[in-house]
Amino acid sequence: KNQVEQSPQSLIILEGKNCTLQCNYTVSPFSNLRWYKQDTGRGPVSLTIMTFSENTKSNGRYTATLDADTKQSSLHITASQLSDSASYICVVTVYNTDKLIFGTGTRLQVFP
Amino acid sequence: EPEVTQTPSHQVTQMGQEVILRCVPISNHLYFYWYRQILGQKVEFLVSFYNNEISEKSEIFDDQFSVERPDGSNFTLKIRSTKLEDSAMYFCASSQASNTGELFFGEGSRLTVL
Numbered sequence: 001k002n003q004v005e006q007s008p009q010s011l012i013i014l015e016g017k018n019c020t021l022q023c024n025y026t027v028s029p030f031s032n033l034r035w036y037k038q039d040t041g042r043g044p045v046s047l048t049i050m051t052f053s054e055n056t057k058s059n060g061r062y063t064a065t066l067d068a069d070t071k072q073s074s075l076h077i078t079a080s081q082l083s084d085s086a087s088y089i090c091v092v093t094v095y096n097t098d099k100l101i102f103g104t105g106t107r108l109q110v111f112p
Numbered sequence: 113e114p115e116v117t118q119t120p121s122h123q124v125t126q127m128g129q130e131v132i133l134r135c136v137p138i139s140n141h142l143y144f145y146w147y148r149q150i151l152g153q154k155v156e157f158l159v160s161f162y163n164n165e166i167s168e169k170s171e172i173f174d175d176q177f178s179v180e181r182p183d184g185s186n187f188t189l190k191i192r193s194t195k196l197e198d199s200a201m202y203f204c205a206s207s208q209a210s211n212t213g214e215l216f217f218g219e220g221s222r223l224t225v226l
Contacts, residue, residue: 031211043116043203043217044155051212089155098145098160098168098210105154 002027004092004103012109017080021106023073023090031093035064035075038087038105047075047088080110114138116218118204124224125194133189133221135204143213144187145205146179148172149220155203161187162210194225 004025013019025033032051036044048057048064050073056065061078075088087105094101117136125131137144146158159169161179178190187206191198201220207213 034215041201041220041222043205043219045217046214049212049214091155093211096211098143099157099170100147100215101157102155 002092002094002101004090004101006088006090006103006106008106009104010107010109012111013080015080015082015110015112019077019080019108021075021077021088021090021108023075023103025071025073025090025092025101025103027071027092027094027101029095030068030071031095031097033064033066033073034091034093034100035062035073036089036091038089040086044089077108080108082110082112084108085110114216116204116206116216118202118218118221120221121219122222122224124226127196127225128193131191131194131198131223133191133202133204133223135187135189135218136185137187137204137206138216139185141206141208141216143167143207143210144179144181145207145215146189147203147205147217148200149203150200158189158202160210167210191223194223196225199223199225 007022035047038044050066063076066073089105090103119134144161149155160167176192204218205215
């Protein structure tokens with residue numbers, strides 16, 4: 001069954017600190033992996049998209065990694081800001097379909 | 113910056129009533145999608161739409177649901193006879209390319225079925 005699991009479920013960090021969020025997937029066949037940021041009650045906003053051949057991609061203070069062999073991805077946030085407080089969702093696309101498989105997300109709270 | 117817009121932002125309806133959720137995708141996008149998110153749960157794919165027809169749908173998208181693009185700009189999701197379990201946030205999304213393209217989501221329409 002195609003699944004995307006994320007950990008931790010929630011995370012609290014202090015402003016300025018770094019953090020890493022994890023994603024494991026069992027989606028097959030694989031097309032690409034995406035990370036989204038979702039503020040409460042808002043639509044998801046794309047952070048990165050990585051294909052099978054990419055193992056790292058950055059977007060400002062966000063850096064995503066992908067290990068297609070172990071089917072794991074991580075999202076590293078550097079020098080966190082209060083505005084980083086949101087849910088971060090790992091999403092995997094099934095090859096040759098429009099279907100995106102969403103994880104349940106990691107809820108990040110950044111405190112001053 | 114171009115964005116996907118959705119209306120209404122919140123709709124409350126009685127069970128059994130028909131509901132139409134509206135979306136205006138980004139103008140040069142060709143692929144359109146509906147997703148839903150039940151409160152506290154993960155986002156789920158409902159349907160994709162390209163070239164004026166459904167290209168893919170999930171098992172959630174049963175006969176109670178329909179989509180259409182009545183003109184060049186709007187993309188609508190109709191729920192024919194709402195059930196309590198249809199209460200969710202419904203997100204419209206669009207992209208220039210299917211599968212590999214970046215997906216832009218709207219802010220969502222919250223549907224509450226009483």
